[in-house]
Amino acid sequence: MDRIAYRDGGAALTGLLARPAGKPKAAIAVFPTIMNANQTMRNKAQALAEAGYLALICDFYGSIPITFQEARQLSQIFADSPAAFRDRIRAGLNALTSIDEAEGVPIAAIGFCMGGRAVLELARLGLPLSAAVSFHGLLDTLDNYRAEPGSITARILVCHGDADPLVPRSQVIGFWEEMDAARANWHFHSYSGVPHGFTNPVGPDGAPSPSYDASADRQSWAAMHSLFDEVFGHVRSMECVSW
Numbered sequence: 001m002d003r004i005a006y007r008d009g010g011a012a013l014t015g016l017l018a019r020p021a022g023k024p025k026a027a028i029a030v031f032p033t034i035m036n037a038n039q040t041m042r043n044k045a046q047a048l049a050e051a052g053y054l055a056l057i058c059d060f061y062g063s064i065p066i067t068f069q070e071a072r073q074l075s076q077i078f079a080d081s082p083a084a085f086r087d088r089i090r091a092g093l094n095a096l097t098s099i100d101e102a103e104g105v106p107i108a109a110i111g112f113c114m115g116g117r118a119v120l121e122l123a124r125l126g127l128p129l130s131a132a133v134s135f136h137g138l139l140d141t142l143d144n145y146r147a148e149p150g151s152i153t154a155r156i157l158v159c160h161g162d163a164d165p166l167v168p169r170s171q172v173i174g175f176w177e178e179m180d181a182a183r184a185n186w187h188f189h190s191y192s193g194v195p196h197g198f199t200n201p202v203g204p205d206g207a208p209s210p211s212y213d214a215s216a217d218r219q220s221w222a223a224m225h226s227l228f229d230e231v232f233g234h235v236r237s238m239e240c241v242s243w
Contacts, residue, residue, distance in 0.1 A: 001045070002017040003017075006091060006094070008091035012062055013095075014062070015059055015092065015095050017056050018045040018056075019054060024054035025106075026106040027054040028055045028110060029110075029119075030048070030057045031058050031116075032057060032058070032060065032111075034114045036063075036064050040200045041112070045057050051225065056092070061075075067204060068204040085142060086121060086125065089122060090122075106130040106231070106232055109129055109131075110134075111133070111134055111137055112135045112136065113136055113137060116135055116138060116158075120139065120158075121145075123152050123153075124141065124145060126147065126153060127153075127154075129154035133156075133157045133158075136161055136167075136199065146178055150183050152183075155185050156185065157186075157189070157223060158175070162191060163195045189220065191216040194213045198216040
């Protein structure tokens with residue numbers, strides 16, 4: 001992967017770019033978990049590149065935390081300042097769109113955990129995304145920000161573990177109601193009995209993650225590709241079949 005240097009104000013950041021073999025179908029901003037650009041995120045970006053997409057893993061901190069506690073400390077700035085969070089994720093999206101190969105192709109964003117919240121925030125801000133996909137992302141906002149009706153341009157897909165302790169049912173219902181009020185085009189996939197972090201086979205300590213769910217990982221990734229095929233025009237029309 002190529003390293004892409006960019007900045008958010010005074011913060012020096014580094015994105016990791018995975019390039020497809022030919023002209024990209026679209027350019028995808030990949031917002032990682034609280035652990036930033038770990039190996040799981042690199043694998044996801046590489047898989048996107050192999051599927052024909054230009055994929056940039058955006059940088060939350062300017063460094064890769066070693067432990068979960070370190071990651072929590074680094075992320076505290078965003079809990080303290082929602083404006084700082086929105087500036088940081090805008091900077092990542094701008095870094096992607098400034099890459100030569102991204103010129104003239106559709107732009108989308110996907111995110112995991114904290115990155116899931118990031119892509120939903122980008123959609124709420126009305127940025128020109130074709131699609132926004134959240135995997136086990138937090139569905140609330142840091143300061144109860146709500147999109148204006150008609151302002152969300154992105155097609156939204158949320159892939160959610162129904163046993164996620166970080167996202168209670170009340171937050172799920174609140175998100176549905178928020179998206180309806182904003183007149184967004186949204187899909188919500190919920191996997192029964194599946195906890196938070198279901199796409200990550202490795203925990204912060206490097207050991208196998210008990211939260212990983214292979215079925216939900218496969219199903220959610222396939223759902224993302226299905227949406228991308230539809231949004232980016234790669235699905236051939238199907239004739240109606242009479243039985």
